[in-house]
Amino acid sequence: MISANAQKELTKLLEGNKNFISGKPTAKNMCLETLQSLALYQEPYACVLSCSDSRVVPEIIFDCGIGELFVVRVAGIAVGPNVKESIEYAVKKLHVPLLILLGHDDCGVMKYASEQYPELPEHFQSILKCVYPVIDKKGKFDCNNEFARKHTLWVEKYLLEHSDIIQKAVQKDQLYIAKCHFNHHTGQVELLS
Numbered sequence: 001m002i003s004a005n006a007q008k009e010l011t012k013l014l015e016g017n018k019n020f021i022s023g024k025p026t027a028k029n030m031c032l033e034t035l036q037s038l039a040l041y042q043e044p045y046a047c048v049l050s051c052s053d054s055r056v057v058p059e060i061i062f063d064c065g066i067g068e069l070f071v072v073r074v075a076g077i078a079v080g081p082n083v084k085e086s087i088e089y090a091v092k093k094l095h096v097p098l099l100i101l102l103g104h105d106d107c108g109v110m111k112y113a114s115e116q117y118p119e120l121p122e123h124f125q126s127i128l129k130c131v132y133p134v135i136d137k138k139g140k141f142d143c144n145n146e147f148a149r150k151h152t153l154w155v156e157k158y159l160l161e162h163s164d165i166i167q168k169a170v171q172k173d174q175l176y177i178a179k180c181h182f183n184h185h186t187g188q189v190e191l192l193s
Contacts, residue, residue, distance in 0.1 A: 006097040006176035009045045013100065014189065016063030021187040029065035044070040046098040047090035049155070051077050056104045056182055061189060070094060076109025077101060077151070078130035079158050088165040091175055099166075099175060102189070103152035104182040110144040110151065130158075145181075149192055152179045 002010070019025050047070040048058040058064070058071050070090040074083050090096045112124070113131040120128060134151045156177050159166050169175035179192040 001173055002176045003097060003173045009098045010100075010176070010178055013046060013062045013064075013098075014191075017061055017187070017189045019063040020061050025060075025063045027059075027063050027065040027068075029067065031066075034066045038067045042067055042070075042094065044068055044090070044094060044096055046070070046100055047072065047087055047094075047096045048100040048102055049074075049077050049079075049083065049087060050100075050102040051075060051104055051107060051109070053104060053107065055184060056102065058100075058102060061182060061187065070096060075124075076107060076113075076127050076131055077103055077155055078109070078127040079155055079162075080126055080130065084159065084163055087159065088163055091169050092165050095174075097175060099177045100180055101152050101155050101177065102180050102182060103148040105145045105148070105184045107144060107148045110147040114144060114147065149181050152181060152192060155179075 016027070045068060048062075049072045050056055050058050052073045052075045058069055062069070072083055072086045072090075074080075087099060091099070109127055109131060113128055113135065116128060117132060117135050131151055134147065134154045156179055159177070160170065161167075166175065166177075170177065181190045181192055182188075183190060
């Protein structure tokens, strides 16, 4: 169930994405004056967990400016203690009504995980441990974009199972989690079911 407040913010972000796609951004609060007005507080209306990929910049693809989004970025939207607690901070302390989980096309982490599974190489183990649960017994995905979509759904499940703060906020309709996927070719943010 999505609250009216969360729906309003989600609609605003999806409209911002249309502005981005059309090449007509409208965000005006990207100046020093805006930053100075928020020097002592912040009131973002959404938290976005996004991949660190340089092509996926939530503020740009949602046509937002300073102070609008609380963005947590990590390769492959891999969830670990610091990432989970950053989201919890946005929910509990900043009272965001909306959490966007934003996966994307051509994710290098998904490709790397597909190539390495089931081995855990010397490097990137914490990221792969977060991604491997999505891989089925065969160990491969035909399409890494589909892998990324399934991983985004898994991240929601993980957060709800491992965070009392997030779970209670969702149960009380204080938080809505929107699972999304960014398409590099169209620029569109797609809502996942």
